[in-house]
Amino acid sequence: MxxxxxxxxxxxxxxxxxxxxxxxxxxxxxxxxxxxxxxxxxxxxxxxxxxxxxxxxxxxxxxxxxxxxxxxxxxxxxxxxxxxxxxxxxxxxWVNNTSGKFVGWQSGIVNIAQEEFVGLQSAWVNYTAKMHGVQLGLVNYAKTVDEWAFQLGLVNIIEDNPWFSNLPGELAQGMIIANWSFGD
Incomplete structure (x- = not known):
């Protein structure tokens, strides 16, 4: 046995x-x-x-x-x-890093989605190349937006947003407190 x-x-x-x-x-x-x-x-x-x-x-x-x-x-x-x-x-x-596409929730001190992010990022610093969702943090950065995005924090940057030209659908490239883009 x-x-x-x-x-x-x-x-x-x-x-x-x-x-x-x-x-x-x-x-x-x-x-x-x-x-x-x-x-x-x-x-x-x-x-x-x-x-x-x-x-x-x-x-x-x-x-x-x-x-x-x-x-x-x-x-x-x-x-x-x-x-x-x-x-x-x-x-x-503490640090979350995705080299491709991230769908869901990243939370920590630093969040990075190098290509595309869909969902919620909550951290001191949030970064994504392409965003569809919400960023909550001290510093939020999105190079471009797909359909809609909302940022709430001390510094909020959506690089491809024009400056106050598409209100109320888009706010600005950089804002304090809040920034958004709700697409076409």
Whole structure:
């Protein structure tokens, strides 16, 4: 019976290492982990530094997502950095950075959506290249707006807004307290 248990455990571990999808990830770094960094995680990732594609709840100091991922990345007050290529869901960390499209809610000290943001950004500093949604922070910046955007904070910049020429649909390139663009 003991040999059967050992063989079954070995088969389960071997099958898990060749699987393209797993339900659980445990990691110190992306290269020192239970699952390979290319394995899609559909479940929970716990670690010091997580980095996998998939639909997952990531609990760690640094959480990364590759490809088109979704989920919730957060460890209360201890997540320092969340990063992703394309992400849908919630990123809560001191710094959140998405290189592609982010859909959902980014919250922290600094939020960055390098290409496109749809949803809510709430932080001291919010930045996006293309925005559709709401930014709440001390400094809010959007290079361009898709359909509509609203910013509330100390400094609010929508770079492609004309200066007071399309009121009430658009306010200005830069404003204190509030700025918006409600498209065509």
């Amino acid at each position: 003991k040999k059967l248990m050992i063989v079954a455990a070995a088969c389960a571990l071997t099958a898990g290492s060749f699987a393209e999808t797993a339900g659980f990830q445990l990691s110190l770094t992306p290269d020192i982990a239970l699952q390979d960094r290319d394995t899609e995680i559909k479940g929970v990732s716990i670690g010091v530094w997580n980095e996998n594609p998939g639909a997952q709840w990531q609990i760690g100091f640094v959480n990364g997502s590759t490809g088109d991922s979704k989920g919730f990345a957060w460890l209360p007050y201890l997540t320092f950095y969340n990063y992703a290529e394309n992400f849908s869901g919630v990123h809560w960390a």
